[in-house]
Amino acid sequence: MHELSIVNALLKHVQPYLNRKIKCIKIEVGSMSCIDPERLIGCFDWVKATVGLNDTQLIIDHHPAKASCQQCQQVFTLTQLGQPCPCGSYDYNLLSGQQLTLTEIEFA
Amino acid sequence: MCTHCGCSSDKAILTEFESDHHRHHHLQAEPKTLHLQQALLAENDDIANQNRTGFQTQGITCINLMGTPGAGKTALLEATLSAFHNDLPSIAVLEGDQQTLNDAKRVQKAGGQVVQINTGTGCHLDADLVKTGLEKLAPKSGSLIFIENVGNLVCPALFDLGESHRIAMMAVTDGNDKPEKYPHLFSRCELVIINKADLMEYVDFDLSTVQQAIAQLNPHAEVLLLSTKTLHGFDQWRNWLITATSTENKYSTGHIDSIKTSATLTYD
Ligand SMILES: Nc1nc2c(ncn2[C@@H]2O[C@H](COP(=O)(O)OP(=O)(O)OP(=O)(O)O)[C@@H](O)[C@H]2O)c(=O)[nH]1
Ligand SMILES: [Mg+2]
Ligand SMILES: [Zn+2]
Ligand SMILES: [Zn+2]
Numbered sequence: 001m002h003e004l005s006i007v008n009a010l011l012k013h014v015q016p017y018l019n020r021k022i023k024c025i026k027i028e029v030g031s032m033s034c035i036d037p038e039r040l041i042g043c044f045d046w047v048k049a050t051v052g053l054n055d056t057q058l059i060i061d062h063h064p065a066k067a068s069c070q071q072c073q074q075v076f077t078l079t080q081l082g083q084p085c086p087c088g089s090y091d092y093n094l095l096s097g098q099q100l101t102l103t104e105i106e107f108a
Numbered sequence: 109m110c111t112h113c114g115c116s117s118d119k120a121i122l123t124e125f126e127s128d129h130h131r132h133h134h135l136q137a138e139p140k141t142l143h144l145q146q147a148l149l150a151e152n153d154d155i156a157n158q159n160r161t162g163f164q165t166q167g168i169t170c171i172n173l174m175g176t177p178g179a180g181k182t183a184l185l186e187a188t189l190s191a192f193h194n195d196l197p198s199i200a201v202l203e204g205d206q207q208t209l210n211d212a213k214r215v216q217k218a219g220g221q222v223v224q225i226n227t228g229t230g231c232h233l234d235a236d237l238v239k240t241g242l243e244k245l246a247p248k249s250g251s252l253i254f255i256e257n258v259g260n261l262v263c264p265a266l267f268d269l270g271e272s273h274r275i276a277m278m279a280v281t282d283g284n285d286k287p288e289k290y291p292h293l294f295s296r297c298e299l300v301i302i303n304k305a306d307l308m309e310y311v312d313f314d315l316s317t318v319q320q321a322i323a324q325l326n327p328h329a330e331v332l333l334l335s336t337k338t339l340h341g342f343d344q345w346r347n348w349l350i351t352a353t354s355t356e357n358k359y360s361t362g363h364i365d366s367i368k369t370s371a372t373l374t375y376d
């Protein structure tokens with residue numbers, strides 16, 4: 001279950017701030033990151049007590065993917081892999097959507 | 109901005125110097141919200157880039173072989189070792205499996221230099237495991253390294269290992285719909301191998317359906333139909349490997365885009 005690896009990586013990033021009480025942690029998850037948000041929250045809730053984050057909430061900010069078409073040059077929103085550009089082409093580059101980023105720590 | 113803890117330094121602070129690290133106290137209330145931009149996989153990506161640099165200084169080509177459990181990844185390595193040992197640089201293998209030394213033993217018997225990495229409950233290899241494996245493997249300069257990833261179509265695609273080429277492998281017995289069901293792996297590779305061509309007539313496998321699905325996910329990917337039993341398609345496989353290990357392609361990272369940390373810090 002790779003969501004657990006992601007949670008472990010997240011805990012490393014949060015480590016320097018554990019001296020203060022953390023109310024919530026916000027992460028940005030791209031829709032093409034191949035992460036299941038519910039499972040990610042489940043993993044976080046499962047391990048958070050081990051680092052004293054019992055009362056901390058993990059908030060996931062979903063970001064749709066953006067792609068740029070090689071055929072018609074337009075930038076469009078991609079809701080799933082294998083979806084064509086509105087012009088019908090499948091030849092495009094992902095501009096965003098694979099990100100897994102820690103964006104905010106809110107202290108109590 | 110205070111580079112020590114990321115706080116905004118325009119607030120009054122008291123700093124005590126103890127040996128070489130500074131500890132300071134903020135005289136005003138600490139801000140409530142910290143804004144960051146930290147890629148969670150940045151550490152993996154950093155180690156992957158160290159591995160990549162190591163390959164480049166040693167003239168090594170590294171291929172990350174991913175695919176369904178039982179697709180024939182190990183069988184492909186065995187057949188490659190015995191069929192092309194004269195045409196290719198010397199081959200070394202990092203075998204990733206949750207448990208057992210079975211695959212490493214098979215590769216060793218086929219004449220490959222090999223190190224087994226057991227991930228235990230881990231369902232994928234990461235750059236750090238590969239780094240440790242490489243230290244044990246001690247590959248010769250100029251060699252070709254295959255990393256046989258854990259048989260899994262989901263998360264191996266997420267972890268950059270430092271490879272220069274990515275292959276996604278499935279077998280005709282896996283069914284037509286694998287690329288559509290597991291688009292992440294098939295959209296982030298240069299080559300898709302469809303193995304067990306010898307069994308095609310016994311199963312309902314429609315090559316053109318699969319080729320079409322791959323063309324939609326990844327229009328630049330090549331597709332090779334192989335059989336490690338009959339060596340069907342092995343001429344094309346050999347040519348692909350010769351191109352992949354050639355001087356101009358050794359290090360070109362096909363369609364691998366990794367997510368980088370940008371270390372910005374701001375406070376509310
Ligand atoms: N008929 C046929 N069987 C094959 C072929 N290639 C592999 N096999 C068989 O498929 C089974 C699995 O092969 P492996 O090489 O162990 O597959 P793998 O992908 O390494 O499997 P894991 O490492 O366990 O994920 C074995 O019984 C092989 O003999 C092929 O081209 N044709
Ligand atoms: Mg194997
Ligand atoms: Zn277009
Ligand atoms: Zn400070």
Ligand SMILES: [Zn+2]
Binds near residue numbers: 001230231232264
């Ligand atoms: Zn995994």
